[in-house]
Amino acid sequence: MSEVIRKSVALLTTIVPTEDQEEWSATEVSRQLDIPIQTVHRLLSSLAEYGFVFQNHETKKFRLGFTLMQLGFSIRDNLAIRNSALPTMEKLMKNTGESVYLTVPEGTEGVIVDCLHKNLLSKEREIGTRTPLCVGASNQAILSHLSSDMKQQIIQKLVEQGEISDVHTLESELKSITKWKIANSFGEMTKGTVTIAAPIFSWEGKVVASISTVFTETNIKDQRFKYMMSEVKKAAGVISEELGWLKSS
Structure with missing residues (x-):
């Protein structure tokens, strides 16, 4: 279980938007982290269920979901x-x-x-x-x-x-x-x-x-x-x- 958490955290950190790139494909994430693409797809799908990741249905690429922002703001506001x-x-x-x-x-x-x-x-x-x-x-x-x-x-x-x-x-x-x-x-x-x-x-x-x-x-x-x-x-x-x-x- 700890390995799944480690990979999930690495994945979330990888798809943080930058000036050059706002969305990431599963293939790009797989290459970046050197994790099998099947594993990346499975993790992204699980994270998307809870809103931690969002998939653009037109580009099929992923970005961070608003759940993370909501959690961050709730910590800050409280x-x-x-x-x-x-x-x-x-x-x-x-x-x-x-x-x-x-x-x-x-x-x-x-x-x-x-x-x-x-x-x-x-x-x-x-x-x-x-x-x-x-x-x-x-x-x-x-x-x-x-x-x-x-x-x-x-x-x-x-x-x-x-x-x-x-x-x-x-x-x-x-x-x-x-x-x-x-x-x-x-x-x-x-x-x-x-x-x-x-x-x-x-x-x-x-x-x-x-x-x-x-x-x-x-x-x-x-x-x-x-x-x-x-x-x-x-x-x-x-x-x-x-x-x-x-x-x-």
């Missing part, structure tokens, strides 16, 4: 963090005139669960985008505030994965972020952009997400930079309080 954060995200975007993101940790990665776009450069980061927790302000704002044990476990895994080349520099940056509860990065995820992020805490005082704003490097000015940091930090505090966090915690 995130208490997102529901609490959205009004504040909208206000932050209005106050700064820049794109705003909400990121949550999952394993060794940060996952964007919502975003409000204001500039084109930041559109490379969409909902569902995953990046290592050691990269970028939005992720480091989370990593820096995890428990010491959890932080070290994640750093060790990322070192083993080749994501971290200089542990000492990273740890120094994380200490600074922990102290000031604000992080910034320049072009780490998208060239030509600056990211400012702050951690969001739960009622238990545990970091559960980060809120960040992204703007172009041409917009960097001392007064504006300070203003952006103040607004992002304020927004993180508002969301944390919505989640029951007490400032003294």
Whole structure:
């Protein structure tokens, strides 16, 4: 059974639409995964029964079904963090005139669960985008505030994965972020952009997400930079309080 699940996941990952191709034939999937075409047909038919895959009856090709999108949106919409954060995200975007993101940790990665776009450069980061927790302000704002044990476990895994080349520099940056509860990065995820992020805490005082704003490097000015940091930090505090966090915690 685990082998069937593995092949099904590989199949779903393969037929993700791209700019060059929206639909896939069973033959193309078979060649891509090196799985017998009979097996591909059987898996596609089973997945189509539940709406995970859709077959275009004119082209006979397949694409991802709307059931996956419905499941994804149900997870996103039911995130208490997102529901609490959205009004504040909208206000932050209005106050700064820049794109705003909400990121949550999952394993060794940060996952964007919502975003409000204001500039084109930041559109490379969409909902569902995953990046290592050691990269970028939005992720480091989370990593820096995890428990010491959890932080070290994640750093060790990322070192083993080749994501971290200089542990000492990273740890120094994380200490600074922990102290000031604000992080910034320049072009780490998208060239030509600056990211400012702050951690969001739960009622238990545990970091559960980060809120960040992204703007172009041409917009960097001392007064504006300070203003952006103040607004992002304020927004993180508002969301944390919505989640029951007490400032003294």
